[in-house]
Amino acid sequence: QRYRIAALPGDGIGKEVVPEGLRCLRAAADAYGFVLDVEEFGFASAEYWLRHGEMMPKDWREVLGGFDAIFFGAVGWPEAVPDHVSLWGSLLQLRRGFDQYVNLRPVRLLRGVRGPLRDHGPGDIDFYVVRENTEGEYSSIGGRIFEGTERETVLQETVMTRTGVDRVLRYAFELAGSRPERHLTWATKSNGISISMPYWDERAAEMALRYPHVTADKDHIDILAAKFVLQPERYDVVVASNLFGDILSDLGPACTGTIGVAPSANINPERVHPSLFEPVHGSAPDIAGRGIANPVGQIWSGAMMLEHLGETAAAAGVLAAVESVLERRPDVLTPDLGGTATTTALGAAIAGHITSG
Amino acid sequence: QRYRIAALPGDGIGKEVVPEGLRCLRAAADAYGFVLDVEEFGFASAEYWLRHGEMMPKDWREVLGGFDAIFFGAVGWPEAVPDHVSLWGSLLQLRRGFDQYVNLRPVRLLRGVRGPLRDHGPGDIDFYVVRENTEGEYSSIGGRIFEGTERETVLQETVMTRTGVDRVLRYAFELAGSRPERHLTWATKSNGISISMPYWDERAAEMALRYPHVTADKDHIDILAAKFVLQPERYDVVVASNLFGDILSDLGPACTGTIGVAPSANINPERVHPSLFEPVHGSAPDIAGRGIANPVGQIWSGAMMLEHLGETAAAAGVLAAVESVLERRPDVLTPDLGGTATTTALGAAIAGHITSG
Numbered sequence A, B: 001q002r003y004r005i006a007a008l009p010g011d012g013i014g015k016e017v018v019p020e021g022l023r024c025l026r027a028a029a030d031a032y033g034f035v036l037d038v039e040e041f042g043f044a045s046a047e048y049w050l051r052h053g054e055m056m057p058k059d060w061r062e063v064l065g066g067f068d069a070i071f072f073g074a075v076g077w078p079e080a081v082p083d084h085v086s087l088w089g090s091l092l093q094l095r096r097g098f099d100q101y102v103n104l105r106p107v108r109l110l111r112g113v114r115g116p117l118r119d120h121g122p123g124d125i126d127f128y129v130v131r132e133n134t135e136g137e138y139s140s141i142g143g144r145i146f147e148g149t150e151r152e153t154v155l156q157e158t159v160m161t162r163t164g165v166d167r168v169l170r171y172a173f174e175l176a177g178s179r180p181e182r183h184l185t186w187a188t189k190s191n192g193i194s195i196s197m198p199y200w201d202e203r204a205a206e207m208a209l210r211y212p213h214v215t216a217d218k219d220h221i222d223i224l225a226a227k228f229v230l231q232p233e234r235y236d237v238v239v240a241s242n243l244f245g246d247i248l249s250d251l252g253p254a255c256t257g258t259i260g261v262a263p264s265a266n267i268n269p270e271r272v273h274p275s276l277f278e279p280v281h282g283s284a285p286d287i288a289g290r291g292i293a294n295p296v297g298q299i300w301s302g303a304m305m306l307e308h309l310g311e312t313a314a315a316a317g318v319l320a321a322v323e324s325v326l327e328r329r330p331d332v333l334t335p336d337l338g339g340t341a342t343t344t345a346l347g348a349a350i351a352g353h354i355t356s357g
């Protein structure tokens, strides 16, 4: 088998962790007998923006559309480009343009990682956040009136469509139905956000009727965030709007020790367009250039990409290598994991483990 | 001194914790030499709604407007009234109608409470969430089109005004300037929510220029939520929009062990209208009627009310009694604190401690 992969390292630590991700993917290709044709692109970065005045080439759909998957680092360099410009011009445009309407984010306390929660160890935290990834609170509709005066007023629209809501709910219910616990929680805030969120509740309640074998309940986002800290063992599949999914999928990984290990898959389930795999963390300007970023989020995202491509054994092999190295090699842990090693040292150790089986 | 207090217990555990709050307030009045005239009202409850078809009487402004403060329990009983109906018909209307534009929520790990975070003890977590309380994401503007069809589309507007944003920022900067650390963090999501949040950032950055003695920075809500778990000691004053403040002020208290202890003050700083004091927790239908709700959030809200009324010594006395009882009386702790005692036992112990000094 042969797969065409587009690699977009982006900004900051994206440029440090993508090479380690690729190193592990290549090791997996060799070990499991398939071929990866990787092409690297410099766009979706502040550097590209400074040179071209845009974040991506105009023909990005054609450039990227033929790949089997996109392996993405991180984008954002606020000193050079305001975040909303860089993100809407790249990552958010890719998610929407390639209709990657599911953002799948596993939250798992890995063996070898010391979590911050006193009463929870590996095995206690193991769930998925399924985030709506194309609409909702992330809209660019709205504007200002009476600009620059005391009466200045700003409007920003949240947009939910039946198509958009139902398809991500369906994906989440299917996922929940395939897991042993068969439990789904939908995040809401229908007590305060009184139009869009009651609609979200309605659609979720209706979808639940079609999945009688899945136990479904809802939590308001405020109490849900609190319960991630106090009772993370309650959760199995959590489905959320774009914004709530964003918050929960940083908070969940924090409860497992570090967001440096958390992966994500931006999936177009119909496979009409390529899906995009990236760590949950951002470009982290504060630690960029020091070679100490944790590459595990990127590597685990690579494992999710292999899974998506159908290389299930290789995906499992990569994740097993990650867990094994985290557990047995304190000498190669990065600072966020309590160690003193570099990005490269940790990446190389995991790649080595993939190769040696 | 004599103060007129309106007590609105509301629904569920509100009806169980308000009496304990009042018991402690009365003990404080006796001990510190002032008089509380408390009038209790049954509206702002599902029971009232079932009887009258509305959550509050039409003349609620006149009924409540003359009081010095409102002592509120919790509202919400989804079996009888949908949450968005009960909340928009009571609490949210009071906040907006009485222009209580600051929602002040202390997050503090109290002595005697075992927090969920392995590496953080009392003293490590001590900050304020200042939440915008009248506009932002909590709007009732929007609606549906193509209802009931596959094209169904729902819009919900977020509204930010210069007046609304600036006044809550000013309050937060003043508060930060009065604290030893003089540090303010504003919550944002300007990388994803591309119109309202960049505006919030602009106003915050401009306000920061007027408070050069306060060090101000911003965090995106996703990473901010993660840092509440990983590095809560970083925070001093966190100012946030209505929705983000809602989330952070449940998450913060969860990091201090239980949201059962967390208080809040809905403040009209100009004192044109009465301010409203209520615990952060809701009506908790799941444990209502069992007499096991934690009354500390309600009692601490009472201390914030006394502070607001100018009874500073009494406020400090109530909070000291809370801390002392939590630390020294494991026999009266409620289940959420790891004990087996009742709401009444814990309330009575705290009141007793206030009386005996």
Ligand SMILES: CC(C)[C@H](C(=O)O)[C@@H](O)C(=O)O
Pocket (backbone or CB within 6 Å): A191, A192, A222, B076, B087, B092, B246, B280, B282
């Ligand atoms: C009940 C709900 C509408 C309310 C809010 O979101 O403001 C509550 O969660 C709070 O924090 O006071």
Ligand SMILES: CC(C)[C@H](C(=O)O)[C@@H](O)C(=O)O
Pocket (backbone or CB within 6 Å): A076, A087, A246, A280, A282, B191, B192, B222
């Ligand atoms: C960078 C930002 C726009 C992005 C998002 O909010 O979606 C990120 O936080 C993420 O979670 O992928």
